[in-house]
Each structure stands twice: as structure tokens, then as C-alpha cells.
Amino acid sequence: MGNLLLKNGEVLLPNGSVQQLDIVIENNVIMALGHAPLNWQGEVIDCTGKLAIPGFINTHTHAAMTLFRSYADDMLLMDWLKKKIWPAEAKLTGEDVYWGSLLAIAEMLKSGTTAFADMYFFMDDVARAVAETGIRASLARGMAGVAPTGEQALLESESFYTQFNGAADGRISVMLGPHAPYTCPPAYLRKVVAMSEKLGAEVHIHLSETAGEVEDCLKEHGKTPIALMEEVGLLQRGVLAAHCVHVTPDDIQLMAARKVRVAHNPGSNMKLASGIAPVEDMLKAGLCVGLGTDGASSNNNLDMMEELRLAALLQKVNRYDPLVIPAGTAIAMATENGARCLGFEKTGKIEAGYRADITLINMNEPHWYPRHDCSSLLVYAAQGRDVDTVLVDGRILMKNRQLTTIDEERLAHEVQKRAMRLVKQ
Ligand SMILES: CSC[C@H]1O[C@@H](n2cnc3c(O)ncnc32)[C@H](O)[C@@H]1O
Numbered sequence: 001m002g003n004l005l006l007k008n009g010e011v012l013l014p015n016g017s018v019q020q021l022d023i024v025i026e027n028n029v030i031m032a033l034g035h036a037p038l039n040w041q042g043e044v045i046d047c048t049g050k051l052a053i054p055g056f057i058n059t060h061t062h063a064a065m066t067l068f069r070s071y072a073d074d075m076l077l078m079d080w081l082k083k084k085i086w087p088a089e090a091k092l093t094g095e096d097v098y099w100g101s102l103l104a105i106a107e108m109l110k111s112g113t114t115a116f117a118d119m120y121f122f123m124d125d126v127a128r129a130v131a132e133t134g135i136r137a138s139l140a141r142g143m144a145g146v147a148p149t150g151e152q153a154l155l156e157s158e159s160f161y162t163q164f165n166g167a168a169d170g171r172i173s174v175m176l177g178p179h180a181p182y183t184c185p186p187a188y189l190r191k192v193v194a195m196s197e198k199l200g201a202e203v204h205i206h207l208s209e210t211a212g213e214v215e216d217c218l219k220e221h222g223k224t225p226i227a228l229m230e231e232v233g234l235l236q237r238g239v240l241a242a243h244c245v246h247v248t249p250d251d252i253q254l255m256a257a258r259k260v261r262v263a264h265n266p267g268s269n270m271k272l273a274s275g276i277a278p279v280e281d282m283l284k285a286g287l288c289v290g291l292g293t294d295g296a297s298s299n300n301n302l303d304m305m306e307e308l309r310l311a312a313l314l315q316k317v318n319r320y321d322p323l324v325i326p327a328g329t330a331i332a333m334a335t336e337n338g339a340r341c342l343g344f345e346k347t348g349k350i351e352a353g354y355r356a357d358i359t360l361i362n363m364n365e366p367h368w369y370p371r372h373d374c375s376s377l378l379v380y381a382a383q384g385r386d387v388d389t390v391l392v393d394g395r396i397l398m399k400n401r402q403l404t405t406i407d408e409e410r411l412a413h414e415v416q417k418r419a420m421r422l423v424k425q
């Protein structure tokens with residue numbers, strides 16, 4: 001990878017301050033912040049009027065569900081899954097998932113996301129989309145513990161892990177993806193734990209998303225979903241838990257003790273009317289909480305800029321307290337916490353020695369003036385469309401809003417055709 005100089009930009013630093021600095025990138029990595037070397041040999045991007053931030057990290061999505069955007073709205077989670085989504089997903093092919101994932105990646109790059117965590121089917125095809133486009137991802141083959149496909153899913157997860165963990169020059173990592181406690185009974189989850197021990201793989205799972213899930217779990221197992229995961233040995237395996245909306249104070253203590261990382265998805269939780277996660281309590285307990293969009297059929301976009309704002313606003317109105325989740329906390333959740341959630345080392349910050357996963361934001365639109373506080377502007381005023389240029393591992397994946405690795409015209413044609421076939425009765 002060539003050398004690249006990001007010159008004259010405003011840079012959002014890990015301590016939340018913004019300074020005008022040049023960013024020197026060599027071999028995928030941020031080598032230095034400061035003034036450009038006078039004898040610089042390499043490409044230069046003039047970043048005047050741009051804010052450089054660490055690329056957003058979307059900690060929970062189902063990328064190919066872009067194919068079901070606007071297909072099933074205004075429903076509760078279980079109705080949405082059972083009546084609309086699962087029947088349509090039964091018709092998916094690997095090529096559908098490839099094109100749906102490509103659409104998701106295009107949308108994520110265009111709104112400043114440089115890495116995402118995915119749980120879905122046909123994961124070889126998701127990995128192909130990730131490898132081709134240059135984005136970074138943590139991928140999990142979704143598993144439901146019903147016979148006979150549950151056993152098949154376990155086998156596929158193992159071979160997917162063996163083949164793809166560390167693939168695409170290290171941009172792909174792999175987790176195991178049991179869907180949820182209500183689709184994976186304890187005996188099945190114990191098999192997932194055993195596989196996780198054998199492979200050294202961590203686990204990505206939906207937990208405590210709705211009040212109904214927790215009620216059913218208490219009735220069936222006498223325990224909350226979090227306590228049940230502890231009993232089957234899952235929490236000890238390194239867990240990325242999506243949602244955690246209906247967690248008790250005891251659940252939070254247990255999650256903190258087991259260092260569970262949480263993917264908070266405010267947009268999806270609001271749209272499916274699932275509830276409001278106790279984010280402040282989880283952060284206070286020392287949990288690592290990142291931000292996610294969930295799939296594009298329950299959000300209905302993959303714009304982390306929107307998720308930042310929702311995360312901050314939802315917690316404030318819930319507690320009648322404007323001090324809850326200030327702008328800096330929301331940004332940290334979408335960047336450095338996200339990197340920790342997915343186990344991506346040396347990403348999530350603009351700092352010497354970190355990977356060059358950087359988003360450049362155009363600050364020349366009216367809503368970026370006056371500039372009292374760039375963090376405030378980013379959370380409370382910015383839009384996904386302000387993203388101008390995106391780098392992953394120092395490679396330019398979008399410049400002046402033109403994607404460099406994706407043909408958007410062909411993409412639009414393919415996804416429209418495939419989405420129509422999938423929902424035809
Ligand atoms: C087994 S692959 C993933 C599986 O999860 C479904 N899904 C999408 N969004 C949610 C959500 O918010 N809660 C639970 N399950 C969800 C998706 O449709 C796939 O079937």
C-alpha cells in the first residue's frame with residue numbers, strides 16, 4: 001500500500017479535542033500526526049475544511065437484509081420475524097446475500113463506517129463482498145438450534161472460521177453466531193460453547209431484546225437470558241451481545257464480571273418498539289457498549305451518524321436528564337468502544353501506530369456553522385451525506401463521495417431485481 005498524506009485537516013483526537021494536523025500514513029498505518037515532512041513522496045489529499053474522525057464501527061447488523069428494506073415495517077419483533085422475514089429469508093441464495101451485502105457496504109462506506117459486525121447466512125458470500133470492497137468486518141454464520149439444520153450450521157461455522165478468520169489481509173475476523181436463546185435451546189448452546197473452546201472463537205448473539213423474550217425465558221428456564229447464558233457457559237467465552245434492552249441490575253453485574261461487550265441498536269429498538277436499553281447503567285458498571293444499526297429492515301438505514309444522534313437523544317429523554325450520553329460518549333461508543341466490541345486491535349482512534357481507518361467529513365455545509373464544538377456538530381447536526389472520503393487500512397474506498405471498489409449503477413439494478421423475486425408470493 002502506498003504512502004498517503006492527509007494535509008491541513010481538522011483531526012478529532014482520542015481526548016475529544018480537535019486540532020489542525022497533517023496525518024502521515026505509511027503501510028496502512030498512521031505513522032505520525034503533526035506537520036507533513038517537507039520531502040514527502042506519495043499521494044496527498046487536501047483536507048482543508050474537512051474533519052478527520054476514526055471510521056465508525058457498526059457493531060451489529062445483518063448486511064444482506066438491505067434486500068428487505070421497506071418490505072416489513074411497523075411490526076413487533078416476533079411478528080416481523082415469523083410473518084415476513086423468515087419466510088422471505090428461506091428463499092435467499094448465496095448470490096442474493098452477496099449483492100445485499102454489497103449494497104450494505106456501499107451504504108455504510110457512504111455514511112462513514114469502516115468496519116461492521118455481521119450475523120447472517122451464506123457467509124462465504126458476505127466475506128467475498130468484504131474482501132472485494134476493502135471494508136473491515138467481524139463475520140458470524142447465524143445458527144438456530146433446530147434439527148437438522150442446527151447441526152449443519154455448527155459444521156458450517158467451524159469451516160467458515162477455519163477458512164476466513166484473519167482473511168483479506170486480516171480485515172476479516174470470525175465469531176460464532178447462535179441467533180438467540182429463544183431459537184437456540186441450552187443443549188445446543190452448550191455445543192456452541194464447546195466449539196468456541198475448540199476454535200478459540202468468540203460469540204455474537206442477540207440477548208434480552210424484548211420484554212417477551214425475558215418473560216418466556218423466566219417461565220421456561222427460571223432465569224433471565226443473561227443468567228441462562230452464564231449457566232450454559234457462554235458468557236465465559238467472550239461475548240458480543242446485541243440489544244440487552246431488558247437487563248436487570250443483577251444481569252448487568254454478571255455481564256460486567258464476564259466482560260460482555262454490548263451492541264446497542266437504538267434505531268432498531270425504537271422501530272420494533274422493543275424498549276430502551278439501560279445504556280447509562282451499563283457504562284457505569286464498566287461494560288464496553290458500542291453502537292449498531294441492526295439490519296436495514298428494522299432500522300431502516302445503516303447510517304451510524306443517525307445512530308449516534310439517536311443514542312444520545314433517546315437516553316436523555318428516557319431519564320429526563322440532558323447530561324446522560326454527552327456527544328463525546330456517543331462518539332466513543334461509535335468508534336473506540338466499537339473496536340473493542342469487535343476485538344479489532346489498533347483501530348477506533350486517530351493516533352500514531354493505529355490502523356488508517358479514517359473518515360473525512362465535509363464541514364462546508366450550512367449545518368456545520370458556526371463551529372463552537374466539532375464533537376457537538378458531529379452528533380447533533382451532521383448527516384451521513386457529509387461524509388466525503390473514507391480510508392480503510394490506508395486504502396481509499398471513497399473519494400469525493402465516489403466509491404472506488406463498487407459499481408453503484410450495477411448494484412442498484414441487481415438488488416432491485418433480487419429483492420422483488422424474494423418477496424413474490
Ligand atoms: C441467524 S442469522 C440472523 C437472523 O437474525 C434475524 N434478525 C434480524 N434482526 C433481528 C433482531 O433485531 N432480533 C432478532 N433477530 C433478528 C435475521 O432476520 C436472521 O434470521
Ligand SMILES: [Zn+2]
Pocket residue numbers: 060061062206242294295
Ligand atoms: Zn440483529
